[in-house]
Amino acid sequence: MKQAQFDAVIIGAGGAGLRAALQLAQSNVKVAVVSKVFPTRSHTVAAQGGINAALGNVSEDNWHWHMFDTIKGSDYLGDQDAIEFMCREAVEIVRELEHFGVPFSRLDSGKIYQRPFGGQSQHFGESQATRTCAAADRTGHAILHSLYQQNLQVGTHFFNEHLALDLIKDEQHQIAAIMSLDIQTGEYHLLRANQFLIATGGAGQLFRTNTNAMINTGDGLGMVLRAGLPLMDMEFWQFHPTGVAGKGMLISEGARGEGGVLRNAQGEAFMQRYAPKVKDLASRDVVSRAIAIEIQQGRGCGEHKDYIELDLTHLDPEMIKTRLPGIRDISLTFTGQDPINSPIPIHPSCHYMMGGIPTNLHGQVLTKQDGQMHALPNLYAIGEAACVSVHGANRLGGNSLLDIVVFGREAARHMQQQTQLGSASDLPLQMQQVEQRIHKWQRALSNNASPNNTPLSANINDNADSIYLIKQDLQRIMEQHCGVFRDAPNLAAGLPKLDALAERLNKVGLEDSAQVFNLERVQAFELENLLALGYATLHSALSRQESRGAHSRVDFPERDDQAWLKHTLYFSENHRIDDKPVNLSPLTVDGFKPKPRVY
CATH class of the missing domain: 1.20.58.100 (Fumarate reductase/succinate dehydrogenase flavoprotein-like, C-terminal domain)
Incomplete structure (x- = not known):
């Protein structure tokens, strides 16, 4: 087999992996990125609606309100230190993306355009916030391409169309290498390094109806389980309320943020029954359950009463064409309906994995030994593959793109500080x-x-x-x-x-x-x-x-x-379940105590 040696190896070339790789390569770290597909085909490209940051470009905003909304949205299972860190970093990270070349949509003033999303509020729940920065409805596409171009400029080494198989330990039981399969040639590659970062994304292919690409098979999580390490909160899978009925493709929350309304077979805007204050912009788990109940109780649409309709027909056609062009394309392609004239048939579809590889807010992978949580010295995880946990029991729309770039940058910064960067271990490997x-x-x-x-x-x-x-x-x-x-x-x-x-x-x-x-x-x-x-x-x-x-x-x-x-911790050996306390103490501000979650 072929062998190579690097300072750091990143597994996955989505937004999280590319942001980390860019940070390391800019610091002259010899970094390799292993990607199952060509980087710009990573699933970040499918993120539509936007990235959250309290810029205040459309209405007054504050990162404390963003933090409160994220904690409430998580149903108080999110770790408040990590959530504070993410929301505090959001404004700077979005401006950084703009400088990298992300073509955000603009307001007439020239500032970055922002749209309202579910679960957002001003003044700790009093009124709707407008926080989601968007590049039309192709925000992930714009971010991914910009980060890939930046990595090309700094000379990041890519192993494209390589499937990472397993983490390999040396005789001292430290992670020392990974094995990958070159999909084109069938050759196996052994990549040694002192630092490893898993950014392999989610695993929505576990469910029949899902919004995920075929590549989303949880490869990094499988590697971690086989290495004897735990996964955290794997019971929490977000079913996005608006997937194309019968097919699963995502219809962005941005469609409701721009004024779209969910209707049942009677034409009723039913969300007022389930979230009377914010209606269609309630948190995703709330909306998904509401849709499921409408269908169960016989108010579904169509011949079999098995879907709900998302109505955009009352909106300005020019607005749909400029702010929701991808949504219109998806509807035309997969339903044959133009949302300017006809409602889109939708049904909840598996979308996002809130659980994953447990980490601290620096991205270091955690495990539990002798009743205590310990950070591994040279293994990191970020993005949807990781559970830091900023999403807790339910992720807010617009926070996933924020998660990948904030913790991609932070994990790489922490890796730079580690003395292990340099010559990789040459100890015998456990193969x-x-x-x-x-x-x-x-x-x-x-x-x-x-x-x-x-x-x-x-x-x-x-x-x-x-x-x-x-x-x-x-x-x-x-x-x-x-x-x-x-x-x-x-x-x-x-x-x-x-x-x-x-x-x-x-x-x-x-x-x-x-x-x-x-x-x-x-x-x-x-x-x-x-x-x-x-x-x-x-x-x-x-x-x-x-x-x-x-x-x-x-x-x-x-x-x-x-x-x-x-939090629940799952170890594959004997299917053992353990637990980890939720961190209710933020870094610099007072914490938010759990209370009933209503919208």
Whole structure:
């Protein structure tokens, strides 16, 4: 295999990874970025609505109000030190992005355009704020391309279309290398470094209906679990209220921020029943549950009464064309409806993972030993793959793009300060685990594999099993057993089904043919990661016996701050659940005590 050595290796080339890489490369750190796709195809490119910062360009604003809204939106599960840090940094980080070349939309005054989003307020909940800085409805696209161009300028080294497989420890049990697969050639690369940063994004492909790209398979989280480290708060998955019905593609919250209204089959603007003060701009978990209830109670639209409509027809057509062009394109392409003239059919769709790899606000990965949380000296995680936790039980729209650039920069700054930057460890590596994974899927190409080998593509016969079918079944199981509403019997019934999938995965092989592409092997590695996250999600959801944010337990309908104001930690060994206290103490201001969350 090929080998290379760097000061730091970043896994993932979305907004988080590119912001960290830029910070390091500007400081003459020899940094490599490993990306499963070409960097500008990373999922940050799909972020539509905007990035939050209390600029006050449209209406009065203050980062304290942004902090309060984020804590309230998190249903008080967010760590208040990290939330204060993110909201305090927001104004500077947006101006920095502007200087990097992000083409934000403009007000007539020339200042950055801002739009209202759900869960935003002035004066700690008194009135609607206008806080989300936007580049039309393609803000993530603009940020990602600008950060990639900046990285090209400073000479960041990219391993494009490389799948990172595993973290590899040396004989002293320190992370010392990673293994990656060159998807084009099938060659394996061993990359040594002293600092590693995981920025692999989310894992929305765990659910059948989702807004995520096919690449969002939780690869970094799977690597962390196999390294014996925990994941945090994996019960919290945000279902975005407005995905295209039956397909899942995201219809940005910006559509409601610009005045769009949700309507049921009677044409009623029903959100006034569920959030009488802010209506359609309530927090995402509130809106998703409201839509689910409308459909359950028979007020859904269409022949099967299985969706709700997002109505933009009362808005100025020119405004839709200039501020929501991508939304209009999506509607025309996937529904055949022009939102200028017809409502868009929508349904909640799995969108964002609030849980992830536990970190401190410097991005250092945390684990729990002997009852205490410890930071690993040379492993970092940022973005959706990480759980710092600024989103708690529910993320506010516009905070995800802010999260990736704030903590991308902060993690890189912290890495720069570490004395380990320099020559990488040359101690022997513990390669057994990654070699076993490689050999498993290599052997599947040979005559030693199961006689029932089948291709991964959809061209399969009725009696064959395949990675493709196992993934489909996994997605259906997760949607059936861990959706918007949950209860203990249904959650528990999903676990033996995952066991059955694990048995099938151990038996299935790849096609015994020279026509097998490396992409098929990639899908096999990805499915291993997704299955591990399925277990993490179901076990974590079973353990949390309350309703909080996106985790809605029908059998425990109330939030229980006395018993459950804490994070869950999931270890894959024996599916062990532990916990971590929520940090209710901000850095410089008074904390916000939990209280009923209403909009």
